[in-house]
Amino acid sequence: MAKPIFQRPKGTADLLPQQTEQWQHVEGIARLLFGDYGFKEIRTPHFENFDVFSRSAGDTSDVVTKEMYDFYDKGDRHMALRPEGTAGIVRAYVENKLYGPEFDKPYKAFYIGPMFRYERPQAGRFRQFHQIGAEAFGAVSPALDVEIIAMAVDFFKTLGLKNLKVAINTLGDKTSRDAYRQALIDYLKPHFDELSHDSQERLEKNPLRVLDSKDPKDQIFVADAPSILDYLTPESQNHWQRVQELLTALDLDFEVDTSMVRGLDYYNDTIFEIMTADESLKGSATIAGGGRYSGLVEQFGGPETPGVGFGIGVERLIGLLEAQHVTFKNDNDLDFYVVNIGDDTDTIATQIVQAIRSYGYMAERDYLARSPKAQFKSADRGHAKFVVTIGEQELANHSAKLKNMLTGQQLDVKLADLYTDLPTIITTEAEEE
RNA sequence: GCGGUAGUGGUGAAGUGGUUAACACACUGGUUUGUGGAUCCAGCAUGCGAGGGUUCGAUCCCCUUCUACCGCCCCA
Structure with a gap:
């Protein structure tokens, strides 16, 4: 490990x-x-x-x-x-x-x-x-x-x-605070021995700090301490x-x-x-x-x-x-996942993802030569809306499969159309649902 | 800076001084070898934060250290 x-x-x-x-x-x-x-x-x-x-x-x-x-x-x-x-x-x-x-x-x-x-x-x-x-x-x-x-x-x-x-x-x-500071010291000094250790030190350095002490011993005195408001x-x-x-x-x-x-x-x-x-x-x-x-x-x-x-x-x-469970929605879902099958499709897969991205869609592919099943799982994990599949057969036909992951429907698309008219293809596809 | 609790795989965790460290999720592969979210099967920690020590033997005991969390101080 x-x-x-x-x-x-x-x-x-x-x-x-x-x-x-x-x-x-x-x-x-x-x-x-x-x-x-x-x-x-x-x-x-x-x-x-x-x-x-x-x-x-x-x-x-x-x-x-x-x-x-x-x-x-x-x-x-x-x-x-x-x-x-x-x-x-x-x-x-x-x-x-x-x-x-x-x-x-x-x-x-x-x-x-x-x-x-x-x-x-x-x-x-x-x-x-x-x-x-x-x-x-x-x-x-x-x-x-x-x-x-x-x-x-x-x-x-x-x-x-x-x-x-x-x-x-x-x-x-400054004038207000100096006057108040003195008043506070005058008030707390007589109780010095009863204050918490921390507050005893604070009294010297910064008496105002005594006011927000969490120690119950101090809070007794704080309750009746003079207020800054009277010294403004x-x-x-x-x-x-x-x-x-x-x-x-x-x-x-x-x-x-x-x-x-x-x-x-x-x-x-x-x-x-x-x-x-x-x-x-x-x-x-x-x-x-x-x-x-x-x-x-x-x-x-x-x-x-x-x-x-x-x-x-x-x-x-x-x-x-x-x-408070305040959420904001952030759409990270993939638009496309490109599944490629066989070593010979690596180049075309690279071209296809790039083409899809050039339309401004979020697209991902497999880089590990995994099985189609594994690639589809990745597509699913990324909540891809569409999967484009390209294998040896499709490559030979200059086409690809386009699958709508929501409906499960799949159709053949010419590669040329994919490159030139992707938005139209998927809106048509959506309307056919 | 002081006091306290904790630390097991990618995650949530069970566990015991002694042969293979549960279980679940996730992941990977398989289930007619080119298609997802279901089922089933298999794989997945030579390791129990790190370093010492005690012991025939330690993940489990002791010490040190690191880190996280809680309280104090203080603050965002």
Whole structure:
């Protein structure tokens, strides 16, 4: 028995034709739909200078501290495989001066591609995974936040997903968040000893993280913790208000979840997640996450430019589609199968399949000199609509047999007609049924 | 990074410290030697993730390792 010598790297997957069809379908819809919203595709490198990610994501974020897939190249440059899409897009935005006056604002871009995170694989979590994301730069309007959310929801609905939940929250602007952060620390400090070990650490580094702790010990305190909503500056309050009004105006259901926090440090004001209410995918229920950010473009050397965006996890999305049995029909059935009998018919069989394909039909043949029976079985497995049979006799007569696999009827066809008039032959054949 | 469960053919799987590793599906061939989806017959793991060890003997026991899955952390 053959044993494979190599295995694919941990946490990666081979996508086989059975899967790639679904992937292409999903990606195709994204391209089409995002285009309707005025988003154009940007493709950036799959790896960047390490600092592109470490600076944008925040030095304390887990993505940077332990999940970065980084390496030193032969020129001793510290590089990293992109863990998410936004940083690369922002880098490209600045480097290509897309903030220039010749471009409309907001500048809208989307991306589709692999992302890498060095972590322990599980269902719905891989070392190489894929995201479909969108970013819009250069407008602070809450209408843009809402458009981004609406576009993601539109995308999922177009794919046929059900049971979606949109959760939104605001992180406020920097002033709001600093005030809130302090309030949170003041509130939690007295209970320090009663918090979970993880949360004790979070309190120092990123107190907001305590809010979405799953530990019951923490949740007791989280329930009565101060809310960010009470610390918003008037501007942030306004923005937050307006986002909700606009979502409501679009009849888009949402839930406010004030305990929601995002993993990357650059977010402010609106943040959101789209998840499934299905029980089936517990660990990977969140299929999209995003929000508004500011300061990123400046950090990369560009002019002060706000941005909003989201990232969708393709593996999780497709997992959900499967769980919900959302199917899409893909016609892979063969139009023709060419059965050839005897060594002398190999050449003519080659000519016939090519001729059939030149009409745009899907055609297949046998390459293994198998018995007619075996070839018919292949035809059947490919759900061929017609079988063209050519043997010594037919070859001598310059003809072939054409069998309708549905009706089982078979007739003789002149080879000349087959080459020149195939579509007519099969439509006539169909009408005779 | 931590904790746990698992790993038998193309697939789903049964199984035991000891001569030929069930069964099913799939596949291949045959069943009037040129025709499909049915039936019947036959074939199909020198091997039980990999590497060591214990043993007269291991797929079954022990160790290591790899991978997958689950939980934590975190996230898409």
